[in-house]
Amino acid sequence: MMVTTSSKTDLAREALAAARRVRIRAGASAEAPISIFDLVEEHYRDEIELRFKAAPSLEGLYVRGEPSAGTTSIIIVSALRPAGRQRTTCAHELGHHVFGHGSSIDEVVEDGTSRRFEPNEHVANAFAAFLTMPKLGILKAFTDRDTRPELASPTTVYAVASQFGVGFTTLVNHLWLTLGAMSADRAAQLLKVAPKRMREELLGAAVPGELVLFDQHWRGRAIDLAVGDHVIVPPGAAVEADTLKFVSKRSGGDAHVAVRVGRGRVVDGDSGNAAYVRVSRAQYEGRALFRHLEESDDE
Amino acid sequence: MDPDKKQLQIASRIRTARENAGLSQGQAAKLLGVARPTITECEAGRRKVTAVELTAMAKTYGVGVAWLAGEVGDAASPDEDRIELAAREIAGLKDDDLANVLQLVRSIRAKGKR
Numbered sequence: 410m411m412v413t414t415s416s417k418t419d420l421a422r423e424a425l426a427a428a429r430r431v432r433i434r435a436g437a438s439a440e441a442p443i444s445i446f447d448l449v450e451e452h453y454r455d456e457i458e459l460r461f462k463a464a465p466s467l468e469g470l471y472v473r474g475e476p477s478a479g480t481t482s483i484i485i486v487s488a489l490r491p492a493g494r495q496r497t498t499c500a501h502e503l504g505h506h507v508f509g510h511g512s513s514i515d516e517v518v519e520d521g522t523s524r525r526f527e528p529n530e531h532v533a534n535a536f537a538a539f540l541t542m543p544k545l546g547i548l549k550a551f552t553d554r555d556t557r558p559e560l561a562s563p564t565t566v567y568a569v570a571s572q573f574g575v576g577f578t579t580l581v582n583h584l585w586l587t588l589g590a591m592s593a594d595r596a597a598q599l600l601k602v603a604p605k606r607m608r609e610e611l612l613g614a615a616v617p618g619e620l621v622l623f624d625q626h627w628r629g630r631a632i633d634l635a636v637g638d639h640v641i642v643p644p645g646a647a648v649e650a651d652t653l654k655f656v657s658k659r660s661g662g663d664a665h666v667a668v669r670v671g672r673g674r675v676v677d678g679d680s681g682n683a684a685y686v687r688v689s690r691a692q693y694e695g696r697a698l699f700r701h702l703e704e705s706d707d708e
Numbered sequence: 709m710d711p712d713k714k715q716l717q718i719a720s721r722i723r724t725a726r727e728n729a730g731l732s733q734g735q736a737a738k739l740l741g742v743a744r745p746t747i748t749e750c751e752a753g754r755r756k757v758t759a760v761e762l763t764a765m766a767k768t769y770g771v772g773v774a775w776l777a778g779e780v781g782d783a784a785s786p787d788e789d790r791i792e793l794a795a796r797e798i799a800g801l802k803d804d805d806l807a808n809v810l811q812l813v814r815s816i817r818a819k820g821k822r
Contacts, residue, residue, distance in 0.1 A: 458770050458816050461730070464805035472813050480817045485809055514801070514809075695730015696770050705734035705744075 420528060421587075424535035427507050431540060440546030442573045442630040445499045446697045449484065457481065457506060459499070459697040461488040468515040469498035471505040482506055488692045492619050492633070493576030500540050504533030535587075541575055542583050548590065553626040558590040563602045564611070564661070568622040574630060577604040612639055612664055613657065618691070622661065625680035632675065632684050634667040635691045641665075646677040652688040671703040709778075717778040718762075719753035721815075725769040725776060726751070728812055739768050772818030780818065 429439065435452045437443050449459045456474070458481050467487050474482035484502040486495050498515065505513055510529045550569045551557050558566070563577075570580040578600060585596035608620040618637040625643055632640055641662045642648065648655070650673015653665040667688040676683040689700040709717070726736050726747070733751075737744040740761075749755035757765070766773040774780045 458819065460728070460770075460812065460816070462728075462809060462812060464802075464808055466800050466802040466805045467809060470809055470813075472817065474817065481819050483813055483816050485812065514806075690730075693730060695728065698770070699730045699735070702731075702735055704732060705738045 416528075417531065420532045421535045423508075424504070424532050425539045427504070427536050428539035428543070431503070431507060432543070440543055440549055442546060442628070443541065444574065444630055444633065445496045445503070445541060446700070449499065449503055450697050453503070453506070457484055457503075459484045459486070461486050461495070461694050461697065461700070463488040463692060463694050465489055468494075469502050470512075470514045471502040471510070472512045473506070473510070488694045491576060492635070492638075493570065493574060493579060496541060496574050497537050497576070497579060500537035501533045503540075504536035505529065507536070508532060538579075538583050538587055542573055542580060544588050544590075547573065547580075547584070547588065550626065553628075554624075558584045558588075559592060559595050563599060563607060564622070566599060567604070567607055567611075568624050568626075571620075571622045572627050572630065574633065577602075577607070608639075611641060611659060611661055613659060616666075623675060623684060624662075625677055625682050627682060627684060630684070632686045634686065634688050635693065636667050636670065636688060637691050638667045638688075639664055640667070640675075640686070642675050643677045643679065643682075645679070646675055648686075649674040649676065650686045652686060669703075670701065672701055714778060715756060716753040718757060718776065719751050721776050721778060722757065722765055722769075723751040725765065725771045725815060728771075728815065729769040731769070736765075736768065740764055766819065770819055771815045774818055775815045780814070 432439065435443065435448045446459065449457055460483065462485050464487060468490065469487065470485040472483040474480040484499060486499050486502070490498065501515070508529070510533070513529070547569065550572055551561055551565070554561070554565050554568070556565055566580060567577050570577045573580070581591070581596050581599045584591040585593060609615045612620060616639060618635065618639065621632055621634060621638065621640040623632055623640055623642045634640060639656065640653070641659060641664050643662045644658070646663065648665060652667060652669050652671045652673050654668045656664040656666050670688050670690055673686045674683060675686055687701045693700050726733070731739070733747045734744055737747050746755070750757050762776055763773055766776050772780065
């Protein structure tokens with residue numbers, strides 16, 4: 410198939426409009442960070458069953474249901490991928506659903522590129538990006554931190570990626586290639602920074618799992634962690650959660666590790682900022698609905 | 709099918725569905741409003757499951773009642789055929805992974821509206 414720039418532009422425009430419609434359906438503003446799993450669970454619960462499954466070579470799967478035949482649509486997201494990647498995959502599969510695409514399966518591709526241009530995959534990717542990283546919200550997140558994408562430090566970019574629940578690399582590529590808010594040179598510099606190395610520097614140790622940076626500008630989304638993941642909160646912020654355990658004081662704030670499944674809250678007295686904390690099992694497999702369900706007392 | 713074999717098949721599917729839903733036996737018991745030993749006995753095939761219980765389990769575990777009751781076989785549906793066809797174009801996808809997700813899809817697809 411001959412793919413023209415204009416056809417790609419048309420697909421991007423369709424994806425943007427669809428992402429806006431989904432946000433309206435979910436009651437989310439044009440700029441708010443969203444939890445894509447909550448969005449699917451709460452606003453597509455009669456249409457889609459969302460699951461996590463450990464299948465090493467699988468990224469995600471969408472199975473189209475036929476309501477007239479009494480079958481439900483299904484999204485399966487790999488339980489073994491990084492959290493940001495899982496959210497992007499879920500949004501991508503939701504894209505297939507809202508565009509009425511047929512069932513599709515996505516394998517793990519490390520460099521994130523497809524072998525050939527597939528319009529359905531392209532529009533689902535664009536939809537996922539616009540839904541999880543809305544332009545207004547992303548640019549506001551940098552303004553709130555007294556900077557802009559071109560000048561922001563790697564740590565600030567990481568904090569914004571944390572707030573929107575996407576990967577560092579995914580955000581840099583979006584700022585550069587889609588939003589045009591970052592130069593190619595700056596993007597190249599940032600893409601040389603390994604997120605793993607950044608986590609090591611921020612935590613002062615090499616630890617497995619994710620690191621979320623909850624700063625005073627974080628708004629609009631719960632802090633979602635899996636057991637073993639870390640979060641850095643502003644110095645002295647109150648952690649009202651037995652799901653988290655204090656680890657150490659770092660230059661950026663207090664580091665905590667998620668130690669058990671459940672819910673809690675973090676309150677930063679200085680800025681008045683607060684967010685819920687939700688912890689799931691590491692590499693959780695199951696219904697999205699139950700991912701933060703605490704163990705029963707008699708386990 | 710022999711009634712005992714049928715009961716064991718249902719027991720096996722109940723256990724698979726609970727595990728696939730991400731629930732421990734204790735969590736499932738709490739959500740279903742039954743004692744934990746009830747779940748254990750049902751999953752071991754030592755206790756018959758009533759139609760009401762089967763319906764409640766299907767709803768909580770997010771699967772079709774017909775699948776849980778063993779009325780849906782392991783034959784591929786047209787949906788699965790399409791997925792398998794798509795999967796053939798994907799070089800990196802492992803057979804085991806495909807089999808596992810298709811088994812999960814089979815259990816869920818006829819669950820209908822919650």
